Amino acid sequence: MRIGILGTGHLAEFLIRGAGGRYDFVVSPRSAARAAALAASHGVGVAPDNQAVVDGCDLILVCLPAAEGVEILRGLRFRAGQSVLSAMAGVRLAALAAAVAPAAAACSMMPGLANAHGLGPCLIHPARAEWEGFLSALGPLHVFGNEEEFVAATAFGALSGATFFWMDRLAGWFAAQGVAPATARRLVAETLRGNAEVLLRETASLAEIQRGIATPGGITEALVARLADRGALEAWGEGMDVVLARVRGQSGENS
Ligand SMILES: NC(=O)c1ccc[n+]([C@@H]2O[C@H](COP(=O)([O-])OP(=O)(O)OC[C@H]3O[C@@H](n4cnc5c(N)ncnc54)[C@H](OP(=O)(O)O)[C@@H]3O)[C@@H](O)[C@H]2O)c1
Structure with a gap:
């Protein structure tokens, strides 16, 4: 299964390490040195730009800076049938969903480095079956139906x-x-x-x-x-x- 990642920073690297070769990843090209290192160590593909990540994948994981992430997503074109999962702290579902429509949207939170070892609890809201296998590979998974409960839990x-x-x-x-x-x-x-x-x-x-x-x-x-x-x-x-x-x-x- 292929996952596109927007934002090739620390979190992206931790999650690619934690997934342990079970997924094909395509990453965005900024942080070129990290992208190149991940290509060499984990065989990830490096897309020419953010839109190419989106165009080439049905599952898109967003690890962009939280302050600018939604604005960056607004500048990209998504299609029906895609599913976008944000890992950005403090980004709320409504803003994410509006930015990536008509793709489906969900929010998550995880500790980061512990996920590289498969030991970091992952939270997701709302339930999205297509992400549960990936998140479960990174640590224990907690699925939240209630947004306020999810947001409070993300403080972890x-x-x-x-x-x-x-x-x-x-x-x-x-x-x-x-x-x-x-x-x-x-x-x-x-x-x-x-x-x-x-x-x-x-x-x-x-x-x-x-x-x-x-x-x-x-x-x-x-x-x-x-x-x-x-x-x-x-x-x-x-x-x-x-x-x-x-x-x-x-x-x-x-x-
Ligand atoms: N680090 C963690 O353990 C952790 C845990 C849970 C959640 N998070 C969340 O994950 C997100 C990323 O955190 P991080 O620690 O990984 O930050 P980071 O290391 O700074 O990574 C952010 C990445 O996004 C890239 N970027 C910035 N603007 C971009 C754009 N317009 N298009 C494509 N890429 C762009 C940056 O590239 P440049 O280097 O070129 O600027 C950098 O590679 C945050 O929203 C944070 O809340 C992080």
Whole structure:
């Protein structure tokens, strides 16, 4: 199956890597060095321009900059029978659908780099059967019928990115205490992976889990108390509020 990609940037590369040779890709020519590298490493075709990507494919994945993407799509001609999937943060379905009519339209969100490893959750709204196989190859798929629920869930893209900064601070802290940097990096990653698996495998509520793992008077309680004192736990919610306003299109910026 062939997929045309508009916007040959970081996300496009992650998704092409994650698809693992199961799809033929044709990419737009800007970011020529990346397009050429993907042609060499993954056999993607490089189209002469954006319209050639659209003309040559029934499935078109849009990885353009979010601020300009809809305007760029408005300048292209789509046909009935095509299906366009946006991966652009904060782009709403109505604007996308108007820009690509008479093609079908859907919006998605994914973390990016985790998808290169087949481990990044993918969200799509509304259900589009023609995209489900591709997205499922990139990680667990969540199909949303309700747009507001979908848009709120897309804020996870920023959560995903922010965890790399959080993990960096933690790994750096261990290294500063004399733990070998490679061990510190593994320790942080393995701790989070283990606990993420707990959440996926166990049915206990988070409140029950917290009661089980935080010994009264123990070191977890001490860390959580310090974080709470400094507003660090509340700050996650405040930061996510900022992201939600962006993806809802309430802040005037959406990338
Ligand atoms: N990065 C991620 O992990 C991630 C995750 C989820 C969603 N997203 C979404 O994916 C989109 C792309 O993000 P990114 O991080 O991949 O950005 P990026 O690396 O900057 O890629 C954007 C690409 O679009 C190209 N482009 C700009 N204007 C164009 C035009 N008129 N025609 C064709 N190509 C054009 C750029 O080419 P030039 O280099 O020549 O400007 C660049 O190759 C954004 O909307 C973002 O919200 C990204």
